[in-house]
Amino acid sequence: MNLNPDQVKKLLSQMLLIRRFEEKAAEMYTKEKIRGFLHLYIGEEAVAVGVLQALQPDDNVMCTYREHGHALVRGMEPGVIMAEMYGKLEGCSRGRGGSMHLFDAKTKFYGGNAIVAGHLAMAVGLGLADKKLQRNQITCCFFGEGAMAEGAFHEAMNLAALWQVPVLFVCENNLYAMGTALRYTHAQQDLEKKGAAYGIASSSVDGMDLMAVMQAANEAVDSIRQTGQPHFLVCNTYRFRAHSMFDAELYREKKEVEEWKQRDPITSFKELLLQQKMLNDEDYQAIEKQVQQEVEQAVAFAESCSFEPVEELLKYTYSEKAN
Amino acid sequence: MNLNPDQVKKLLSQMLLIRRFEEKAAEMYTKEKIRGFLHLYIGEEAVAVGVLQALQPDDNVMCTYREHGHALVRGMEPGVIMAEMYGKLEGCSRGRGGSMHLFDAKTKFYGGNAIVAGHLAMAVGLGLADKKLQRNQITCCFFGEGAMAEGAFHEAMNLAALWQVPVLFVCENNLYAMGTALRYTHAQQDLEKKGAAYGIASSSVDGMDLMAVMQAANEAVDSIRQTGQPHFLVCNTYRFRAHSMFDAELYREKKEVEEWKQRDPITSFKELLLQQKMLNDEDYQAIEKQVQQEVEQAVAFAESCSFEPVEELLKYTYSEKAN
Amino acid sequence: MAGNLITYRECIKQAIREALLADERVFMMGEDVGHYGGAFAVSKNLLQEFGPERIMDTPLSEAGFVGAGIGAALGGMRPIVEIMTVNFSLLALDQIANNAATLLHMSGGQFNVPLVIRMSTGIGRQLAAQHSHSWEPLFAHLPGLRILSAGTHEDARHMLAPALADPDPVIIFEYTSLLNMEKELPEDLTGVDIQKAKVRREGKDISIFTYGTGVYKSLTAAEELAQAGIEVEVVDLRVLRPLDEETIVASVTKTNRAFVVEDASKSVSVSSEVSARIMERCFYELDAPVQRLCGAEVPIPYPKHLEDASVPQPAQIVSAIKTLLQHA
Amino acid sequence: MAGNLITYRECIKQAIREALLADERVFMMGEDVGHYGGAFAVSKNLLQEFGPERIMDTPLSEAGFVGAGIGAALGGMRPIVEIMTVNFSLLALDQIANNAATLLHMSGGQFNVPLVIRMSTGIGRQLAAQHSHSWEPLFAHLPGLRILSAGTHEDARHMLAPALADPDPVIIFEYTSLLNMEKELPEDLTGVDIQKAKVRREGKDISIFTYGTGVYKSLTAAEELAQAGIEVEVVDLRVLRPLDEETIVASVTKTNRAFVVEDASKSVSVSSEVSARIMERCFYELDAPVQRLCGAEVPIPYPKHLEDASVPQPAQIVSAIKTLLQHA
Ligand SMILES: Cc1ncc(C[n+]2csc(CCOP(=O)(O)OP(=O)(O)O)c2C)c(N)n1
Numbered sequence A, B: 001m002n003l004n005p006d007q008v009k010k011l012l013s014q015m016l017l018i019r020r021f022e023e024k025a026a027e028m029y030t031k032e033k034i035r036g037f038l039h040l041y042i043g044e045e046a047v048a049v050g051v052l053q054a055l056q057p058d059d060n061v062m063c064t065y066r067e068h069g070h071a072l073v074r075g076m077e078p079g080v081i082m083a084e085m086y087g088k089l090e091g092c093s094r095g096r097g098g099s100m101h102l103f104d105a106k107t108k109f110y111g112g113n114a115i116v117a118g119h120l121a122m123a124v125g126l127g128l129a130d131k132k133l134q135r136n137q138i139t140c141c142f143f144g145e146g147a148m149a150e151g152a153f154h155e156a157m158n159l160a161a162l163w164q165v166p167v168l169f170v171c172e173n174n175l176y177a178m179g180t181a182l183r184y185t186h187a188q189q190d191l192e193k194k195g196a197a198y199g200i201a202s203s204s205v206d207g208m209d210l211m212a213v214m215q216a217a218n219e220a221v222d223s224i225r226q227t228g229q230p231h232f233l234v235c236n237t238y239r240f241r242a243h244s245m246f247d248a249e250l251y252r253e254k255k256e257v258e259e260w261k262q263r264d265p266i267t268s269f270k271e272l273l274l275q276q277k278m279l280n281d282e283d284y285q286a287i288e289k290q291v292q293q294e295v296e297q298a299v300a301f302a303e304s305c306s307f308e309p310v311e312e313l314l315k316y317t318y319s320e321k322a323n
Numbered sequence C, D: 001m002a003g004n005l006i007t008y009r010e011c012i013k014q015a016i017r018e019a020l021l022a023d024e025r026v027f028m029m030g031e032d033v034g035h036y037g038g039a040f041a042v043s044k045n046l047l048q049e050f051g052p053e054r055i056m057d058t059p060l061s062e063a064g065f066v067g068a069g070i071g072a073a074l075g076g077m078r079p080i081v082e083i084m085t086v087n088f089s090l091l092a093l094d095q096i097a098n099n100a101a102t103l104l105h106m107s108g109g110q111f112n113v114p115l116v117i118r119m120s121t122g123i124g125r126q127l128a129a130q131h132s133h134s135w136e137p138l139f140a141h142l143p144g145l146r147i148l149s150a151g152t153h154e155d156a157r158h159m160l161a162p163a164l165a166d167p168d169p170v171i172i173f174e175y176t177s178l179l180n181m182e183k184e185l186p187e188d189l190t191g192v193d194i195q196k197a198k199v200r201r202e203g204k205d206i207s208i209f210t211y212g213t214g215v216y217k218s219l220t221a222a223e224e225l226a227q228a229g230i231e232v233e234v235v236d237l238r239v240l241r242p243l244d245e246e247t248i249v250a251s252v253t254k255t256n257r258a259f260v261v262e263d264a265s266k267s268v269s270v271s272s273e274v275s276a277r278i279m280e281r282c283f284y285e286l287d288a289p290v291q292r293l294c295g296a297e298v299p300i301p302y303p304k305h306l307e308d309a310s311v312p313q314p315a316q317i318v319s320a321i322k323t324l325l326q327h328a
């Protein structure tokens, strides 16, 4: 891949924005501005950034409850996301979804889905619609390795392959499903091998290495666009933070976390760029500053927003134009 | 395998009993003695006979709604099965289950399950109980290739492998799920390959060839007893009859059926035995006669039985000893 | 006149054909809807007429293809998803309850799900415990869904079009035991109001509220009761969610007595809701307590005599209503 | 006295420990019950105490491990299966409804399923639409199951033992919002009757029927009403299936007025059933129509003010009852 300085800076700043945005979210959680569940993506930034750069604006994106990063990279306003987490009317889902349910029609961001593996079949359906309507779009569906134990994964993969729909299935393998390590989740831990059971082309990649993810994602997306067939991409990564704000992390050693932190995707990418002289320290400081500002503005925006009037509780339970 | 004449005659007569019993059942269906759904196993006899001979009386058996054959081979009385299909109190399930729900505690026959793939996870649980209670038993679970598209298959296979339970999963691949051909059910049609996705040892066998099924089943059962690990056995077979009594068979050519009938498992086995002089025509006639008698007696028994009094409708909705 | 006779099966089929012809975005999918011709021959020959893109056979994957239906609806299609029978619908209930029913509200109005799910339901073909469910009440509990019950030929024929026009997920229950029944269809009828219950017979002495197979059973009972001089009003609830409370209240206000008939088992059912609503809205109008005749609380057994004993029969409706009226 | 204070969480944990100690056939399985210590820390350290054979972490496979629990029960074990929250229970509902609930009857009494399923449920932690369900009514509709609701510390502590002793499948609902709440446990109490509802407070003016989080809310409201001279009887239904109709009838016969409080959304709910039963059994005893205060019919939104507006609050109970009593 040949990337120019603007491109690499953008990628770096996207990763950094996720990191700082989520650090701020965690802070706001402790200040009780944000409530409910909050699942941080910190450590996994290279996956969202690396995969989503391969998409076009017309493509569909579906995520899990751990989706702030994807929403940011997809171009949703940080302020609107933060407002959503505050439960404010100006949030991307009117404040009704919170952290787990970011939705945005403009960027074709179909959630924020909180039932593990519950969105995979919907992704197949979006792909089916695109195929039937002969739209040259793909659907990119993210999920964790824990999700792959659900029957929903199996059914979705088989349907995608049978119907030959243009869907990119991205497994964000962070080695844990809450506190359940991969070895307790799957007897076959070489996750990529599961693709063969469906006749789906599969690949796996070091999810801590942005460039590697980009390359794998580009290849996968190219092949989907060319063949119309689904692809299964496993990104091996790690979450540095707890599963959610309620997690005491009894199930893994501090040491393990520290080891993975040595492979921080942001630091690695930054080092690579410094080394390759695509970036200097000043550039980096500028990016940090810019990102910090965006995050501060996001919080300021969220603070300034209003709550949905309680009279509107029932609104949109059914469509207003319903006959 | 070295089989003596008594053994081969028993095997032949088991297959023949299934065949004649079901032919009679079909007749009784048209006479409206049997109602509801009736799924015939005709053509697939070598699978039930070949697999079940590998088991011990202590082992557990779970089947689909297409289970008359398995019940007969397992040693349930033909009369009691027929009575069940008549809906009579003396039937194996008090007449409450009918054709799809044969149950028998004595022979550890856990149904007769009519939700496709709904019994697979229960088989894992039976295996888990055996393992926990250190009983040297295995659980043998039959299902169709259609069932393998269900999420329930995926979850059960993964759990079985993770927990290392002594379960023999037997796929009776008869190429159709009702009217849906294998190619519309699975993108990966080499079904045996699906075992790898779970790290489960797998094998496949010509399900029309009794000796081959026996050998494959014996090997699988041996390995399960030795290792305590599950095994996945695919038996490739064909049903000669319609899916159920309601099926107009619009989805397959008569010719295809005729071709498969050339490979009738009973005829083949009989020919083999005649050829090898393990059987002569007289023996065969004697078996036919014996089987016919059993079937007639089964019908006579069923006719003679009574219906459960309507006052007992609610009995056993909850256990009588419930606190 | 006999020229107008049509089976319930044919009503459903005509509705589907019409929908496929009317809108290119409409397609149908489900187990055995294509090559097999539909488990109940409802879609026979539609594959031949419309091709495999519009009549899609699915594998046994209820959660998968219902989820795919939701996704396709999000993507601009108008899917008709057939769940072969209600007995398998629980496998897809998470998709229906957590996705189809929530997406519009949860996304703040951004993503609606114009999906129609059809499924056959009911008791009466000796299919035993796992294949004899009447689970309409489970679905009727879930906000965000519109739940329809096609208890008549008319509704089997004309509910699908408005359901497809609805921007929100709609579930239509069809009744296997009615499939072969022939009736005349009113020729001028072109649509039905899927927001309203329907008075199927006017009466002044008592109101029967029912749906599904209860409709014809209640009409049969009403005929017999008419001979005894009792004028029964039969209200087909038809829209099980959101329930059309006004029609219920209007009828009770007129007759001052109510009886609810339902195949589903009694506890926590549609009939409980109807009774509770009458309690709340019409207590002072009532001349006698609302009574219910429902399915037995039991896994339905296979033999005919036990199956029959598990669900309301017209004769029971007749005698219960006679008893009820003696209260007055 | 403060020495006897115990959290609801600790009550559940003690019950599980006791069960594991009492019977070797008992084991627990579910998502994150082991290494994580339970999603709500209910089973913290139990893995360390009892080992991985008795505290089994399962993959995300609700249908699979519930089905395995049914199988293990058939095979002679006494499994406690934890479904992390009710929100995921629909994935296993087919197993529960078609297998656990039917096997005994369908097999003519041969195979019983001594399985206990526990799941946390309820609204109130700002978890939004997909994680804020109160689906007790769905389960309460299904014959063959015993459905329990642990609305008090006492029941959280003492329901499990009789549930495990029951030869049939039992589902226990626990309430996430109560986990940190501390109460005193009566020391002499060693068991609860899982066939009977429980009068939590005696009163003569009106009966509140409720369960789950409604119990403490109703008791709070009752205190306040007592100050206004209104003596409320609070009945914790506790056994949602089979419903203990006699306790309901006895209470209404005494107070002549009834009010039902439930977090679940209103239509086709446990409260509908209670109201319908009172209609059937106590119509002539009633001084006023039974009223219900239930959850809003909406996917529950995330913000606190909207979430609060979606479920009954004590203040609403108080004012509704005051209004109701003015009827008389
Ligand atoms: C069907 C379902 N079961 C359980 C849960 C509770 N839960 C939320 S996240 C999670 C772990 C998911 O792990 P994985 O798929 O690996 O994604 P990760 O959180 O690691 O990104 C669990 C068990 C849920 N939300 N949905």
Ligand SMILES: Cc1ncc(C[n+]2csc(CCOP(=O)(O)OP(=O)(O)O)c2C)c(N)n1
Binding pocket: B064, B066, B114, B115, B116, B117, B143, B144, B145, B146, B147, B148, B172, B174, B176, B177, B178, B243, C031, C060, C084, C088, C091
């Ligand atoms: C969950 C579920 N979905 C649909 C059905 C209806 N059905 C009954 S048998 C069957 C086909 C099953 O095919 P397969 O598993 O190959 O078994 P076979 O009948 O060929 O032996 C279908 C679709 C069902 N019983 N259960």
Ligand SMILES: [Mg+2]
Binding pocket: A144, A145, A146, A172, A173, A174, A175, A176, A177, A178
């Ligand atoms: Mg994970």
Ligand SMILES: [Mg+2]
Binding pocket: B144, B145, B146, B172, B173, B174, B175, B176, B177, B178
């Ligand atoms: Mg098959």
